[in-house]
Amino acid sequence: MPEILRNHSLSKLNSFHFDVRTHKYCECKSVKDIQEIISRPEFRNEKTLILGEGSNILFSKDFGGLIIRPVILGREIIREDREYVWIRAGAGENWDEFVAWSTAWGFGGIENLSLIPGSVGSSPIQNIGAYGAEVQESIEEVSALDVLTGQKLTFLKEACRFAYRDSIFKQEWKNKCIITSATFRLSKKPELNLGYQMLAEKMSGRERQDVETIRQVIIEIRRSKLPDPEQFGNAGSFFKNPRIPEEQYQGILEKYPGLPSYPAAGRSRKIPSAWLIEQCGWKGKRRGDAGCYEKQALVLVNYGSATGKDILELATLIEKDVHGRFGIRLEKEVNVI
Numbered sequence: 216m217p218e219i220l221r222n223h224s225l226s227k228l229n230s231f232h233f234d235v236r237t238h239k240y241c242e243c244k245s246v247k248d249i250q251e252i253i254s255r256p257e258f259r260n261e262k263t264l265i266l267g268e269g270s271n272i273l274f275s276k277d278f279g280g281l282i283i284r285p286v287i288l289g290r291e292i293i294r295e296d297r298e299y300v301w302i303r304a305g306a307g308e309n310w311d312e313f314v315a316w317s318t319a320w321g322f323g324g325i326e327n328l329s330l331i332p333g334s335v336g337s338s339p340i341q342n343i344g345a346y347g348a349e350v351q352e353s354i355e356e357v358s359a360l361d362v363l364t365g366q367k368l369t370f371l372k373e374a375c376r377f378a379y380r381d382s383i384f385k386q387e388w389k390n391k392c393i394i395t396s397a398t399f400r401l402s403k404k405p406e407l408n409l410g411y412q413m414l415a416e417k418m419s420g421r422e423r424q425d426v427e428t429i430r431q432v433i434i435e436i437r438r439s440k441l442p443d444p445e446q447f448g449n450a451g452s453f454f455k456n457p458r459i460p461e462e463q464y465q466g467i468l469e470k471y472p473g474l475p476s477y478p479a480a481g482r483s484r485k486i487p488s489a490w491l492i493e494q495c496g497w498k499g500k501r502r503g504d505a506g507c508y509e510k511q512a513l514v515l516v517n518y519g520s521a522t523g524k525d526i527l528e529l530a531t532l533i534e535k536d537v538h539g540r541f542g543i544r545l546e547k548e549v550n551v552i
């Protein structure tokens with residue numbers, strides 16, 4: 216039976232390393248454990264939160280309810296043919312260990328997503344993406360439990376409604392289901408995804424052109440650009456890249472000819488938030504221990520003893536400046552609790 220701990224510290228369970236606590240905390244090692252917990256009256260009566268590894272969460276204060284952490288482990292090849300292998304991985308598996316295991320076997324599809332912190336169970340939620348790849352390209356299905364009924368649910372890829380940093384798990388099913396595992400279809404004859412320019416450049420000099428080498432190069436790039444959360448607490452990109460209508464883009468472009476952009480769905484453009492923030496002079500700036508990272512303006516950092524409130528105040532100032540200057544509203548990628 217899963218044990219409920221009281222007044223549990225979350226300092227190691229949030230990548231900002233805020234010194235916060237939760238009223239109740241429970242780790243579930245199996246689907247049965249979760250079913251048992253969610254059938255208890257206290258689950259219905261309390262505010263609840265599902266937690267992975269806490270790398271996309273900002274705790275603005277102590278959590279006054281019950282945190283459930285699925286720590287279901289296991290990786291299993293459930294099917295294969297000449298081209299593909301289907302692997303089911305437990306929600307509690309560490310994402311990057313799963314990637315390392317896959318690339319060591321030479322399986323391709325998720326190598327560009329190397330070194331993204333977090334758990335396998337969280338990977339579909341915001342459809343993690345980096346260096347020209349998104350996890351939706353490799354997900355076959357997601358298994359979950361309905362928190363109201365305890366029943367098992369299966370979301371086939373199409374039902375997950377994946378989009379940029381989005382899925383059905385952040386929309387209709389937010390807080391209504393607990394992901395227990397995900398099944399990935401990986402290629403035995405991978406085609407390398409070198410769409411990201413810096414990756415292509417760094418790969419061009421390499422003797423080995425395989426998924427394992429991509430993984431090593433991605434790790435090098437990420438380590439050179441992003442702060443290690445163990446050293447400086449952060450949650451990766453704090454804001455999403457906004458999408459704006461073509462007309463608005465043209466208007467801003469007239470004033471700022473250097474405005475970078477990428478074509479997006481419909482008549483719209485995606486603008487890198489990092490550029491907008493940098494233009495407003497925030498890159499490398501600090502307010503006490505809350506700061507905007509010097510090498511990547513999209514990352515807000517806890518340089519020591521900043522609180523969730525400090526980071527949120529900094530984020531609000533950045534949002535105001537970007538809106539005031541460009542008329543663009545930034546949307547947070549991080550889940551604020």
Ligand SMILES: Cc1cc2nc3c(=O)[nH]c(=O)nc-3n(C[C@H](O)[C@H](O)[C@H](O)COP(=O)(O)OP(=O)(O)OC[C@H]3O[C@@H](n4cnc5c(N)ncnc54)[C@H](O)[C@@H]3O)c2cc1C
Nearest residue numbers: 267268269270271332333334336337343344345394450451
């Ligand atoms: C240094 C750094 C770099 C990063 N780089 C990237 C990047 O390149 N690309 C990218 O996409 N993201 C990136 N991120 C964000 C983060 O790594 C991902 O969003 C990751 O998937 C979060 O996993 P987690 O287990 O820590 O989730 P958590 O932060 O614990 O949870 C995230 C959300 O999912 C919910 N949740 C968690 N587990 C479950 C479950 N089993 N069932 C239902 N709901 C659940 C939580 O309630 C919460 O709303 C980065 C973060 C850091 C710190």
